[in-house]
Structures are given as C-alpha cells and as structure tokens.
Amino acid sequence: MLVAFVLIFLASAVFLLGLLSMFSSNTWAPKGKHCYITGGSSGLGLALAILLTRNGADVSIVARDEEKLRKALDELEKVRQSPGQKLNSYSYSINEAGPAAEALEAVCAAHDGRCPDAIFLCAGTSTPGFFVEESEASLRKGMEMAYWVQASTALAAAKRMARDRFAGKIVFTSSVLGYMSIVGYASYSPGKHALRGLAETLRSELLLYNIGVHIFFPGTIYSPGYVEENKTKPKITLKIEESDEGMQPDLVAEALLRGVQKGNFHISADLLGNIFRSSTRGATPHNNVFMDGIYSLFGWIGLALWRRGVDTSIVGHRDPQGTHNYQAPWPNGPPPDELPLATRLTIIQLGHVCALLGLLNVWLLSTARVHLSFQPALPRKGPLRLVLILILVKLTSSAKIVGALLTPLLIGDVAHLYFYVVGSRGPALELSGLESNANNNHFSGSYTTRSPHHVAPGDRPLCRQPRQSVAQVII
Ligand SMILES: NC(=O)C1=CN([C@@H]2O[C@H](COP(=O)(O)OP(=O)(O)OC[C@H]3O[C@@H](n4cnc5c(N)ncnc54)[C@H](OP(=O)(O)O)[C@@H]3O)[C@@H](O)[C@H]2O)C=CC1
Ligand SMILES: CCCCCCCCCCCCCCCC(=O)[C@@H](N)CO
Structure with missing residues (x-):
C-alpha cells in the first residue's frame, strides 16, 4: 500500500516535472553576448571562460597573475568560434572597490563602453585552518578573498548597469560552505555566507533596474585553488570532505551555465548542493517545487545523520594532552613528556x-x-x-x-x-596517545600542543x- 502510494507520488511528480519543463525555455544563450569572468585564469573561472567561448560569447577575464592570464587566453583562442569573437584578459587585483571598478571600466572600454551582458564572479580563494590559529588580520583577509573579491565588482557593475539602464546579469560564486560550515573554514565560510546575504538583497533590490542576480553553490571542485587550499587544510577537514565526491571544473562550469539559462536564482552543481540548497531555502525561490521538496526530505533525515557522524569524528580528533591539561592541569609546572x-x-x-x-x-x-x-x-x-x-x-x-x-x-x-x-x-x-599528535596537523603554525609556556627554560625532564x-x- 505504502509502496504503491510512493510510486504513484513519484510518477505524478515526474509527469508534472516533464510538463513544467515543457514551459520553461532556455531564455539565455551566450552566443554573441559579452561575458566578464573574474578569476577567469584558473579552475572554475577558466573552465567557464572556455565553455562560454565555445558557445560563441565574447569573453573578458580578469585575475592578478599575468602569466596565468596569458596561458588562459591561449586556451580560449583554441576554442574560438569566429574571428570576430572578442577574447581579452586583464590583470587587476579586484578585492578592493577601486581596482575592481577600474577593471570593469577597462573591460567595458574594449566594448565601446557597453556593460558586459553577464558578469560571472568566480574569483576567490580559501585558506583553511583552525579558528584558534587565526588572527584578526587573517580573518579579514579571508573575508576579502571570499566576500570582497566578488562584492567589489558587483558594486561597480550594479552602479554602472543602473546608470546605463542596462539589464545585465550578475552571477556570484559562493560554495556549499555558504549554506553550512564545518571545522577549518572560519576564514572562508563567513564570506561565502555573506555573499548569499548580498545576493538575496540584490535579487530583490536590483529588480528596480531589471538586473538579474544568481548565486552558485558548488561543492568540491578539483581546481588549482583546491590543490592550494589543501596545503593548509586540517586533516580532520579533509576527512569530512571525503563524503563529497567532488567535480572537475568543466562539469561545474556546465552546471553553472545551465542554472543561469534556466533562470535559477540559487544554482547547485550536484545532489549535495541541491540538498543543502533545499534544506536552507528560507524565502529563496524554488528551482523546482517538486524536486526541491524531495531534496529537503533527503536533507531532513540525511543531514542530521551526516552531522552526527561529522561531530563524532571531530570529537575523535581531540587532542588528548591538550584536553588533559585543560581538565586536570599538572600542579607543579609543565606536564611530563614521559612518565615519571x-x-x-x-x-x-x-x-x-x-x-x-x-x-x-x-x-x-x-x-x-x-x-x-x-x-x-x-x-x-x-x-x-x-x-x-x-x-x-x-x-x-x-x-x-x-x-x-x-x-x-x-x-x-x-x-x-x-x-x-x-x-x-x-x-x-x-x-599513550601522545605520539599521535606529533604530526597529525592538529595545530599547524605557531600554536602547538607543546607551546613554549609549557616548558620553562632550565626545567629538568x-x-x-x-x-x-x-x-x-x-x-
Ligand atoms: N575549489 C573548490 O573546491 C571550490 C571553490 N569554490 C569557489 O569557486 C571559485 C573558483 O574556485 P577555484 O576554481 O578553486 O579557484 P582557483 O584558485 O583555481 O582560481 C581562482 C581565480 O581567482 C583569481 N583571483 C584570486 N584572487 C584574486 C584577486 N584578488 N583579484 C583578481 N583575481 C583573483 C585567481 O587568479 P590570480 O591568483 O592570478 O589572481 C584565479 O584566476 C572561488 O570563488 C571559490 O571560492 C566554491 C566551492 C568549492
Ligand atoms: C544526505 C546528506 C549527505 C551530506 C554529505 C555532505 C558532505 C559535505 C562535505 C563538505 C563539502 C565541503 C566542500 C567545500 C567546498 C569549498 O568551498 C572548499 N573547497 C573551499 O574552496
């Protein structure tokens, strides 16, 4: 009986989905459009630049490193569809409003002062680490490299589009870490959450000027940036991330473009993204009211189980000596390195x-x-x-x-x-247990389990x- 009910429910959902998809048409085709991609020299940004070039768009990319930009432009040239297609690269550091506006001006100037039709904000980097090892400076830097690096261009672009009465698109790149977070992402996840806050505001506010706003929430992308972030990533973070299969940049770029074409406000790259998206939807528009319901159903049970597993592995990763010293400090000075x-x-x-x-x-x-x-x-x-x-x-x-x-x-x-x-x-x-701390990357950097104040000079072992x-x- 229950099985029959579920089957009927699923069948009608699929039927309605089919019906709905008949009415939703792809309204946005990149061919002939001018797309501006920040962070277009590497990873997702580069993959998207290639995809859009292949689809016949004019593509402008911006990033800091000129060498990487040159190589990226070579890649774009390889997939050029027509001689008239404009492919340009610009070197700017866009995590501040000034240079971000200058970069946008330069990009527009090459197109007779016309605003790009779509602005894909892909620039961003993450430097994971433990919160107790962060400083105010590193946290601000994280905010800059996750939030400001995109917000500054969005600001310049919105001003310009509003001024020119230009109905363009602004597409942010957050992360599933803009929906939730786990150990290790204190300098990154807040910025990605902030991007959501900004995108939600702009989706509403920029209706005033008919500017389209989208925000993308991918999971792990096997990009050069991913290789880089893994250098500082705590092992426990990497371990938790194992439950995310990860995707190659070209597939992620395709998911992003598809989402924009469908007119989705929140765009997800895979099942994981869909589950987090639907489970934390708030007042965000649905992408597909039936499927989103099913995803939230998955999340309702699955996320709770997943989080319990994650919490357990974090507790299992506690530092036994640190915990001991905290709970039962040695009365006379430093704890011994070996048993007395x-x-x-x-x-x-x-x-x-x-x-x-x-x-x-x-x-x-x-x-x-x-x-x-x-x-x-x-x-x-x-x-x-x-x-x-x-x-x-x-x-x-x-x-x-x-x-x-x-x-x-x-x-x-x-x-x-x-x-x-x-x-x-x-x-x-x-x-027992101490040797496991020696190189398990519990605390990298300056804060160590055997911090200097534990061993006074002249202390006898x-x-x-x-x-x-x-x-x-x-x-
Ligand atoms: N990799 C992953 O697992 C995930 C990544 N994301 C997000 O997706 C986006 C792309 O990530 P990914 O492909 O890994 O990134 P990469 O690190 O491979 O590439 C980042 C790009 O941004 C550029 N960039 C970085 N900082 C600046 C800056 N201040 N000014 C101008 N350009 C800058 C880089 O060029 P240069 O250094 O030369 O300036 C590069 O082109 C990021 O926003 C990231 O947060 C989201 C989820 C998962
Ligand atoms: C039914 C529910 C199952 C849930 C499984 C959830 C698994 C999630 C693992 C965390 C993924 C973190 C990706 C980080 C991406 C990112 O932004 C960084 N790489 C920084 O760049």
Whole structure:
C-alpha cells in the first residue's frame, strides 16, 4: 500500500516535472553576448571562460597573475568560434572597490563602453585552518578573498548597469560552505555566507533596474585553488570532505551555465548542493517545487545523520594532552613528556601483583584439581594410600604456596631495585596517545600542543628527578 502510494507520488511528480519543463525555455544563450569572468585564469573561472567561448560569447577575464592570464587566453583562442569573437584578459587585483571598478571600466572600454551582458564572479580563494590559529588580520583577509573579491565588482557593475539602464546579469560564486560550515573554514565560510546575504538583497533590490542576480553553490571542485587550499587544510577537514565526491571544473562550469539559462536564482552543481540548497531555502525561490521538496526530505533525515557522524569524528580528533591539561592541569609546572620514574615503578609493581594473583590462581586451581581427582580413588588402607597422601601433601604444601608468593615478589623487588638504580637511564615510556599528535596537523603554525609556556627554560625532564626512596616509589 505504502509502496504503491510512493510510486504513484513519484510518477505524478515526474509527469508534472516533464510538463513544467515543457514551459520553461532556455531564455539565455551566450552566443554573441559579452561575458566578464573574474578569476577567469584558473579552475572554475577558466573552465567557464572556455565553455562560454565555445558557445560563441565574447569573453573578458580578469585575475592578478599575468602569466596565468596569458596561458588562459591561449586556451580560449583554441576554442574560438569566429574571428570576430572578442577574447581579452586583464590583470587587476579586484578585492578592493577601486581596482575592481577600474577593471570593469577597462573591460567595458574594449566594448565601446557597453556593460558586459553577464558578469560571472568566480574569483576567490580559501585558506583553511583552525579558528584558534587565526588572527584578526587573517580573518579579514579571508573575508576579502571570499566576500570582497566578488562584492567589489558587483558594486561597480550594479552602479554602472543602473546608470546605463542596462539589464545585465550578475552571477556570484559562493560554495556549499555558504549554506553550512564545518571545522577549518572560519576564514572562508563567513564570506561565502555573506555573499548569499548580498545576493538575496540584490535579487530583490536590483529588480528596480531589471538586473538579474544568481548565486552558485558548488561543492568540491578539483581546481588549482583546491590543490592550494589543501596545503593548509586540517586533516580532520579533509576527512569530512571525503563524503563529497567532488567535480572537475568543466562539469561545474556546465552546471553553472545551465542554472543561469534556466533562470535559477540559487544554482547547485550536484545532489549535495541541491540538498543543502533545499534544506536552507528560507524565502529563496524554488528551482523546482517538486524536486526541491524531495531534496529537503533527503536533507531532513540525511543531514542530521551526516552531522552526527561529522561531530563524532571531530570529537575523535581531540587532542588528548591538550584536553588533559585543560581538565586536570599538572600542579607543579609543565606536564611530563614521559612518565615519571615513580609512575613507571608503580606500573611494574602493579604488573607484579597481577602476576602474583595469576600464579596463586593457577596453584589453587591445580591443587584443588589434584585433590579432587585423587579423593574418590584414595584407598582406605595400605601403603598406596600413604604414597598418595604424601604426593598430595607435597603438591599442596605451604612451601609451594609460599614459593609461589615469593618468587614473583622477589623478581619484582629485583626489578624495583634495577629500575631504582638505573631508572634514569631507562627508555622513556611515551604517554599513550601522545605520539599521535606529533604530526597529525592538529595545530599547524605557531600554536602547538607543546607551546613554549609549557616548558620553562632550565626545567629538568622528569626522568631526571631526584631519586625517590623505595617507600616513595611504592606509594
Ligand atoms: N575549489 C573548490 O573546491 C571550490 C571553490 N569554490 C569557489 O569557486 C571559485 C573558483 O574556485 P577555484 O576554481 O578553486 O579557484 P582557483 O584558485 O583555481 O582560481 C581562482 C581565480 O581567482 C583569481 N583571483 C584570486 N584572487 C584574486 C584577486 N584578488 N583579484 C583578481 N583575481 C583573483 C585567481 O587568479 P590570480 O591568483 O592570478 O589572481 C584565479 O584566476 C572561488 O570563488 C571559490 O571560492 C566554491 C566551492 C568549492
Ligand atoms: C544526505 C546528506 C549527505 C551530506 C554529505 C555532505 C558532505 C559535505 C562535505 C563538505 C563539502 C565541503 C566542500 C567545500 C567546498 C569549498 O568551498 C572548499 N573547497 C573551499 O574552496
């Protein structure tokens, strides 16, 4: 019954979808249009520039590095569709309003002062890291490289389009990290969220001038920028990202163009993007009211499960020494890098007591077993009875038990003395779990788990503490 209901529901959804798609036509074709792409020398921007060139658009790209721009322009030339197609590149650093406006002016100037038909804001970089390692400067830089690098061009473009009564398009590039965020993206995700805020405002406000606004939310893109960001990315972040399959730039660019052509305000590149988009829609227009409903249904259950898994792996990534020092600080100065001699001897002692208990157990069991196995067969009279009793007494003799008690004690005491005398030269026992911190990229950069204030100059390593008395050691 339920299955039938679901099938009927799905079938009618698909039918209606088909019906809807008949009415939605591709209203925007790039051919003959002038497209301005920021960040067009690499990754998504370059892939989009190639795609648009292939589709017969005039393409202008901007980025900082001239060498990369030259190479990118060569790529565009290779897919040129007609000799009249204008392909240009400009070198500007556009994370500030001044140069961003200048870049736009230069781009317009090459087209008789006419505004680009579509402006694709793809520039942006991410430098992941732990929040506690960020500074005000690095956070501001992150905001610049995620938000301002696009907002500054949007500002110049909106002013110009409004002034010229030019009904162009402005397309932002956020990220799924503009919908949600995870450990490691404190300098990046806020800027990507801010882009959404700006795009939502502009979608509404620029209706005044008939300027179209879109915003793109891709997941992982295997771009040069991705290779770069992975150099500072905490391992835990990389691990969480494994659940995102990732896409090649050309496919991401196709998804972006398709979204613009369909007139979607929020554009997603894949299922993941669709789920996050639909689950955090707010008052954003639907792309497809049926499919978006299904995506939010996925998200309703899937995202909660996913987030629980993510939280668990983050907790599993905690720094044991840091947590210990925080929760139970060492009373007298720095925590030891290795177990103190007293602790090592106590461990040996515990081992020795355990061994003793084990041996006692073995003896008790074996004597009991011998006793039980002999008892029923014990003759009532005669020399055999005497012999057997002698054997039993021998086996269960207190001497044996005393021996069993004393031998491990003796071994333990010899070990005690040995470690007491040569302990300071013995190999250090690492605190369990600590070695995993050595190079797991928990805290890269200046903040380390063994930060300088933990080790005062002149501190003696604990293994070289003044020797304790045997009594102290045993306590
Ligand atoms: N890669 C990924 O996994 C994801 C990326 N994104 C977003 O997609 C966009 C493209 O990413 P991706 O393809 O990886 O980027 P890349 O790092 O490969 O390329 C970035 C481009 O932006 C240009 N650029 C960077 N800063 C400036 C600046 N201040 N002024 C002018 N140009 C600049 C770069 O050129 P130059 O350095 O020469 O200036 C380059 O052309 C970015 O906005 C990114 O945040 C979103 C989701 C996932
Ligand atoms: C049913 C629900 C399943 C949910 C699975 C979710 C998996 C999400 C993983 C996080 C992806 C992060 C991409 C970062 C992209 C980006 O912007 C950076 N590369 C910076 O450039």
